[in-house]
Amino acid sequence: MTYGRHDQPRQQRQGNGGRPESEDRAHRTQRHNGNQFRRPRPNNGPRYPPKPKLPRAESKIYFIALLPNAEVGREIIRLKQEFAEKYDARRALRVLPHITLQVPFTADPELEKTLCPALTTFAASIQPFEIRLHGFGGVSFSKRKVLYINVEKNEGITHLHHQMVEFLRKEFGFSHMLARWGFNPHISLAFRDLSDAELEMALKEYRLRPFDAAFPVRNLYLLRHTGTSWEVLQKCKLGGE
Numbered sequence: 001m002t003y004g005r006h007d008q009p010r011q012q013r014q015g016n017g018g019r020p021e022s023e024d025r026a027h028r029t030q031r032h033n034g035n036q037f038r039r040p041r042p043n044n045g046p047r048y049p050p051k052p053k054l055p056r057a058e059s060k061i062y063f064i065a066l067l068p069n070a071e072v073g074r075e076i077i078r079l080k081q082e083f084a085e086k087y088d089a090r091r092a093l094r095v096l097p098h099i100t101l102q103v104p105f106t107a108d109p110e111l112e113k114t115l116c117p118a119l120t121t122f123a124a125s126i127q128p129f130e131i132r133l134h135g136f137g138g139v140s141f142s143k144r145k146v147l148y149i150n151v152e153k154n155e156g157i158t159h160l161h162h163q164m165v166e167f168l169r170k171e172f173g174f175s176h177m178l179a180r181w182g183f184n185p186h187i188s189l190a191f192r193d194l195s196d197a198e199l200e201m202a203l204k205e206y207r208l209r210p211f212d213a214a215f216p217v218r219n220l221y222l223l224r225h226t227g228t229s230w231e232v233l234q235k236c237k238l239g240g241e
Contacts, residue, residue: 060109061225062233064102064119064164066131066157068187069215073097076149079211080189083147087198089190094229099131099151099185101164101220105178115172116222116234122167123220124240129156133187133213136206138199145194147202149211151185156217158183 068076076097084090107115132152139146151157161183168174190202222234 058109059106061104061106062115063100063104063223063230065098065100065221065223066217067096067098067219067221068131068213072133072213072215075213076187076189079149083189083202087190087194087202089193089198091193092188092190095188096223096230096232097187098221098223099157099187101161102168102179104225105174111172112224112233118167118171119220119222119234120236122164123236123238126160126163126220126238127156128216128218128238129154129160130214130216131157133211135211136189136203136209137186138203138206140196140199144192145196145199146186146191147189147194147199147206148186149189151187153185157185160217160220161185 067073073096077093080092080097084093132154133149134152135150137148137150139148162181165179165181168179169176194202218238220236220238221232222236223230224233225231
């Protein structure tokens, strides 16, 4: 039996070089799916794995303060303990008696390498002075109630605070909200764990109690939080002598 030009069997008429239709379809699929000679990529992860990230240094919390001498400090700690036992307000016991010059701020520990020596140089430009303590006071904010010992403002402490604000803003870029002009020097006896009623009751008692003390200011201190308490990181001598 003979075939005309248009009478070839289907498998020969539609193939490539006489391939059967099933083989020709597989060939076309392979050709259009990319280079048939490319090695398949192993399925063992992303094509471009992410670059490893360096661990971030854990930030620390710092503040700058004045500390009373040992004699006055012991008396203030005794008052803190007395208050804690009577009103069950113990948070202030975690902190050394102090007068805050710069409120707590968070920073990379690398800052210590420049802040510590710069603060030492700054302190050397300030002359020593005396602090006087007189009586008790208190203040109530929405989330913080504070009972404190009054610190009498004088030219020495006012000048120190003013110079420190300018120093921190200029040398370390502290914002106006962080290094603030407003300054109400005091030494806290209790804070944060007082209710309004407890603070009112305490003020009625302590406002009638006399308290007078004085101590020379010879140093300022940079303190750092350890995660559970505050520690003195740097002691900077006033006057630089």
